[in-house]
């Protein structure tokens with residue numbers, strides 16, 4: 179994934195940002211978090227915030243939210259939507275504010291002081307979140323309101339009903355509804371799962387670091403992907419490739435860092451926890467909160483791509499087999515040969531020459547291109563405002579307007595610096611919502627990238643991947659900017675995991691469409707539009723090798739689903755389990771799952787359990803969504819743009835799949851994705 183969200187608090191601290199109060203804070207007059215910002219659009223006054231202000235603000239923020247929750251719980255009046263659901267939704271305003279500023283800046287303005295604060299505050303926030311999630315009296319009141327609603331005795335507007343349902347669901351999913359006699363076991367399961375996932379991750383890290391091999395030319399191969407993959411692509415020595423491939427793929431399957439027993443325990447514990455929560459499998463529990471809803475839907479989605487992908491992968495295999503035979507007559511292609519021959523063919527036929535491509539993708543032109551697409555689709559305009567507060571002189575600030583009204587503030591922070599994490603992401607200093615007075619509060623959005631810096635005689639010139647990244651993050655930004663919701667926890671990008679990448683990925687389609695490329699990709703010196711031949715080369719490079727990429731991704735996604743679809747406790751030998759799963763789908767032996775079980779961190783540690791499918795799921799959605807524009811014959815079709823804008827404006831106030839169908843007029847089809855991958 180190309181981005182990250184600051185989700186640390188999102189799940190539990192659905193908090194609002196109404197006007198700040200400064201009660202009982204007389205003793206800390208210098209802390210800007212305890213005073214009004216007094217800035218345009220109430221943007222945090224970054225220049226006044228010093229590291230020493232964070233901890234007191236975090237502590238006070240938690241104290242205030244605790245007091246607010248206590249007030250809800252101790253209210254002598256019967257629970258109502260206003261005194262319970264709404265009061266909870268708008269609690270913790272200061273905590274939300276300091277958290278968003280702190281965690282956003284710790285990613286792009288880091289320092290030893292910031293790191294020390296993060297280490298200190300993270301467990302405090304986790305405990306604070308747990309206190310709320312497992313507050314039985316709070317849940318009792320929420321459930322009372324929910325029951326009134328279910329019995330039809332509450333008259334709620336659609337968005338209020340959605341807030342109530344999502345709040346209730348959030349608590350139930352966190353275990354608040356677990357019967358008293360099972361609560362101790364439920365907590366025990368959570369603790370065991372947390373500790374096992376940590377051990378799993380540590381084992382992968384240690385096993386990865388334990389290996390390094392110095393080659394005869396003095397260079398060193400390690401098992402870090404950025405070192406390992408280029409080695410596998412370029413090493414002509416077949417024996418050596420085999421050895422290093424095994425070092426990578428045999429990690430944690432036995433010995434000191436063995437993860438197989440952890441997998442056995444973890445998968446069974448997750449099943450038990452799902453059962454306690456009332457679901458037949460762990461996958462059912464996870465998917466209940468996603469668009470996909472059920473394991474059957476996920477399998478259908480993945481298998482709709484599987485056959486065509488495997489067919490193309492077999493064609494690729496035959497090509498590489500022939501190449502191998504030229505080098506080594508009689509030899510049979512093996513997994514450690516794949517990347518080598520794939521790269522060889524790419525270099526011969528599909529390589530893009532950086533020096534030719536980059537001059538057409540000057541950062542300013544690509545950014546203007548993204549703005550132009552937003553203008554043609556939604557009528558938005560972007561005005562640079564160098565007078566507004568900023569956290570770093572490199573971050574550019576834009577005021578985003580829809581007609582005469584300002585709908586949001588957008589920071590774009592493009593280049594690497596020592597204090598910035600690598601990668602690219604979108605986040606918010608403040609999400610759009612209405613405050614308790616009903617006034618609209620505009621969003622403050624941040625897009626962060628790590629593109630090559632300009633030099634004295636050259637502007638920043640992007641490669642094509644980077645251009646797509648810019649459009650991608652800008653797509654997330656539009657989701658935040660166009661939001662037109664009432665409640666903070668339902669607004670903007672606060673949507674399910676298998677929906678959140680649709681607004682971003684769909685923008686990449688405009689970035690790579692020849693007609694649009696012609697509009698924005700202009701040579702930075704001559705102003706000449708990108709030549710057709712270069713566009714064709716970029717297109718060919720994009721579809722090259724898709725058989726392998728798609729097949730290994732789908733294999734991993736199906737493996738994930740198989741683990742978490744078990745319905746009864748059982749002994750699991752992950753190596754056998756994986757072999758069975760791959761046999762069932764007919765994976766060819768020259769390709770293995772993108773991650774083998776013992777080091778498949780996404781599904782055992784980092785929150786993609788029964789969720790690895792979402793990469794494929796969202797790709798189907800984004801290709802299908804763009805196809806609507808393409809088949810209409812107008813890439814900026816006003817009617818479709820209006821409908822898609824409605825989807826972006828709605829956040830999570832409506833079931834996202836209903837939003838999608840309202841836009842598309844039908845269910846998504848995998849056809850457009852297959853076409854894009856060259857598999858039709």
Ligand SMILES: [Zn+2]
Pocket residue numbers: 179180181182650654679682
């Ligand atoms: Zn993204």
